[in-house]
Amino acid sequence: MKKNMENYVFHAYxxxxxxKNQIDQLPEVMNDYGKTVLLVYGGGSIKKNGIYDKVYTLLKGWNIIELSGVEPNPRITTVREGVRxxxxxxxxxxxxxxxxxxxxCSKVIAAGHYYDNDPWDLVLDGSLITKALPLVTILTxxxxxxxxNKNAVISNLETNEKFGTASKLVIPxxxxxxxxxxxxxxxxxxAAGTADIMSHIFEAYFGKVKDAYIQDSFSEGILKACIKYCKIALKEPENYEARANLMWASSMALNGLTxxxxxHAWTCHPIxxxxxxFYDITHGVGLAIVTPRWMRYILNDDxxxxxxxxxxxxxxxxxEEDKFEVAHKAIDKTEEFFKEIGIPMTLKEVGIDDSKLDIMAEKAVRFGGLGDAFVSLTKEDVVNILKDCL
Structure with a gap:
C-alpha cells in the first residue's frame, strides 16, 4: 500500500x-574541546600513510592517549578498554x-565515558545514552x-551478537x-565500501513511501556516482575525482538526506x-552477497x-512494457557490478556454509524487525534468501 511521506526532522550539524590538506585545520577544530585527547585508530595504516605523524605534529602541546587496534567489526572489548x-x-x-x-567504536566509547555500567548496555539500548564526549573524525x-551520523555497530564475539545503536549525542x-x-x-x-554505501541507499530507496521524489532522486544520483567512480578508483587508485565523489557519497548516503x-525497518543490514x-566477515562483502538475492526474492506485483x-x-x-523484464535486468546489473569490482558473490567463498542458517535467520528477524520491512520477511524467508546466497 502506498504511503505518503512522513513527518521528519533533518538536522545534519x-x-x-x-x-586536500584539510587536516591542517585540526588544531583549530580541537581547540574547542580541551587538551586531553583519546586518539583511536585501527591496525596501523595511519602510521604508514603519514596521518599519525601529522596528527602529533599538529597537536603538539595536547595530551594524547592512544587506543589502537580497533577491529574491522569493532568489538565491545575494545570499547570497554577505550572507556577505561x-x-x-x-x-x-x-x-x-x-x-x-x-x-x-569511538562513538560508543564517547557515550560510555558517562555511563557507570557495561557499555554493551548502550549498544542494546541507545536510549541509555544521556551524555557523550565530543568526537572529531579523520576519515580514511x-x-x-x-x-x-548518529549510528554505531558493535560486535560481541562472546555472544555472537552484532547490533546497531544510535544517539544524536554521538554525532561527530x-x-x-x-x-x-x-x-x-x-x-x-x-569495493566493499562502495557496496556498503549502495546498501545504505537501497535500504531507504526501496520502501512503501512513494512520494519522496527529492529523496529518491538524491538516492539515484548517489548510486550512479558509486557505479561510475568505484570502477575508476579501482583502475586508477590516485584518481582524485573518483575518490572525492566516493567519499562524499559515503557521507550523503546515511546522514538523513535520502x-x-x-x-521502515532495514532488511539486508540485519541479515x-x-x-x-557469527563469521566476522567484511560487512560490505556480506551486503553485496545478500542484496541481489533479496531483490529477486521480494520482486512481485507490488x-x-x-x-x-x-x-x-x-x-x-x-x-519496457513488461516491468518485470526491466526489474530482472536491473537486479542482474546490480549483481554483475558487484562481481565486476571484485567482491566474492557467494557465502561459500567467504567460508560460510549452511550449518547456522536457521539461527542467523531467526536472530535477523527478531532483532532486525523484519516484519516491518519494505517487504515483510519471516525466518523461513530469510533462510531461503541465505540458501540462495550459498
Missing part, C-alpha cells in the same frame, strides 16, 4: 572539512582516525557514513575528509549483521514498479 582510558585520564575529546569501524575509508562535531587518504586503500576495501520521511556476528524505476533511472535501461 557535523562540520565537514572536505578536500577515558575515565582514567579525564579525556576531553576523542579523535577517531580511520574508517567506520574506528568511528563506531568511504563506506559507512559514520562521519556524519567535525569530520575531516581528504580524498587523498583513500589513494592507498586495498582494492577490496574500496531516508528522511521514509522510515548481514548475523553473518558477520514491488516491480519500484525495481523497474530503479533500472531505468540508475542503470539507464529502457522502460
Amino acid at each position: 557535523t562540520k565537514m572539512l572536505f578536500g 582510558l577515558c575515565k582514567e585520564n579525564n579525556v576531553d575529546v576523542i579523535l577517531a582516525v580511520g574508517g567506520g569501524s574506528t568511528l563506531d 575509508l568511504a563506506a559507512t557514513g559514520s562521519e556524519m 562535531q567535525a569530520s575531516i575528509l581528504d580524498p587523498t587518504y583513500l589513494f592507498t586503500l586495498p582494492a577490496i576495501q574500496t 531516508g528522511s520521511g521514509k522510515s 548481514e549483521h548475523e553473518l558477520s556476528a 514491488t516491480v514498479e519500484q525495481f523497474a524505476t530503479y533500472g531505468h533511472n540508475v542503470w539507464d535501461l529502457p522502460m
